[in-house]
Amino acid sequence: MATQFALGTFSHAGYSPFPAVVMDQQVLPLRAFSGLIGADSILSLLENWDTNFAALLEQLSVVTETPISLQSLKTLPPVNLPRQVFCSGANYKKHVIDLIVDEGGGPASENMTTEERRAWATKMMDDRAANGFPYMFSKPVSVVTGAYDNIVLPPHAKAPDWELELGVIIGRKARHVTKADALNYVAGYAIVNDITNRDHVFRRDAVKAMGSDWVAAKGSPTYLPFGPYLVPAAFVPDPQNLQLTLKLNGEIKQDESTADMIFDIARQIEYLSGLVELWPGDVICTGSPAGNGTHYKRFLQEGDVVESTITGLGTQRNVCIKERI
Numbered sequence: 377m378a379t380q381f382a383l384g385t386f387s388h389a390g391y392s393p394f395p396a397v398v399m400d401q402q403v404l405p406l407r408a409f410s411g412l413i414g415a416d417s418i419l420s421l422l423e424n425w426d427t428n429f430a431a432l433l434e435q436l437s438v439v440t441e442t443p444i445s446l447q448s449l450k451t452l453p454p455v456n457l458p459r460q461v462f463c464s465g466a467n468y469k470k471h472v473i474d475l476i477v478d479e480g481g482g483p484a485s486e487n488m489t490t491e492e493r494r495a496w497a498t499k500m501m502d503d504r505a506a507n508g509f510p511y512m513f514s515k516p517v518s519v520v521t522g523a524y525d526n527i528v529l530p531p532h533a534k535a536p537d538w539e540l541e542l543g544v545i546i547g548r549k550a551r552h553v554t555k556a557d558a559l560n561y562v563a564g565y566a567i568v569n570d571i572t573n574r575d576h577v578f579r580r581d582a583v584k585a586m587g588s589d590w591v592a593a594k595g596s597p598t599y600l601p602f603g604p605y606l607v608p609a610a611f612v613p614d615p616q617n618l619q620l621t622l623k624l625n626g627e628i629k630q631d632e633s634t635a636d637m638i639f640d641i642a643r644q645i646e647y648l649s650g651l652v653e654l655w656p657g658d659v660i661c662t663g664s665p666a667g668n669g670t671h672y673k674r675f676l677q678e679g680d681v682v683e684s685t686i687t688g689l690g691t692q693r694n695v696c697i698k699e700r701i
Contacts, residue, residue, distance in 0.1 A: 382433070
């Protein structure tokens with residue numbers, strides 16, 4: 377079995393960021409490896425991912441450079457920075473069903489019991505999975521921040537919410553990809569947290585009919601903690617069987633498997649690549665499970681600590697602070 381490793385971007389105080397391999401709490405800069413095509417950043421490494429991944433595997437046991445302790449470095453987003461970020465909305469079955477039940481949706485809902493409404497919502501989600509298509513949108517790259525950086529809450533946000541998600545990092549240019557072939561375009565996986573201002577999801581003025589306002593809702597700086605690492609897809613046997621767990625101040629709020637996705641990763645890539653061209657290093661945020669702040673009627677506040685974990689991908693820890701202007 378191949379030696380497993382992750383990839384990341386790091387910096388010493390006062391020095392330029394550098395890309396590296398991560399193993400056992402130690403870091404090997406990519407400069408220690410020979411024959412890589414583009415080793416100045418993780419993004420450039422992904423431009424020739426298949427060749428570079430093979431070279432890394434071949435050389436891991438023979439690299440002679442002394443590794444650096446992970447604790448001595450600042451951890452930056454593993455792809456620093458991606459060129460495109462896409463998000464999948466309403467993509468966890470239990471989450472969407474809970475929303476429908478809580479909000480009283482359904483035909484003649486005033487005459488339906490909770491159990492009847494849940495059964496109706498479950499059937500609707502089953503039909504959507506079988507016959508529908510993902511709901512995708514983009515998020516500005518300026519939101520990307522590190523796995524241990526502060527989440528900065530802007531003055532206009534009255535209901536900032538957490539959304540732990542599995543991030544998919546693309547490793548090959550993808551256009552009109554089939555579902556059967558889609559996972560071959562994935563370089564790896566990482567943790568992302570799609571922070572959202574719930575009070576700004578929809579237009580609040582005379583043009584409400586225009587619908588969602590994702591720039592106001594999701595576009596603030598630091599609204600996508602990303603990392604700490606990119607774990608190559610070869611070391612994630614089943615991305616549809618990973619556990620996502622988010623804690624707020626030590627209390628579990630989200631705890632669900634990626635198996636609950638309505639549209640799996642392959643279907644999302646198939647659908648998205650039919651609309652846009654995906655590039656190496658692009659990040660797809662694949663949806664968030666039940667347990668967001670809307671469910672608890674409790675949103676992020678200054679001083680909150682958000683800890684996010686996904687099986688095999690590490691842990692994020694972000695402190696919430698107010699933006700000072």
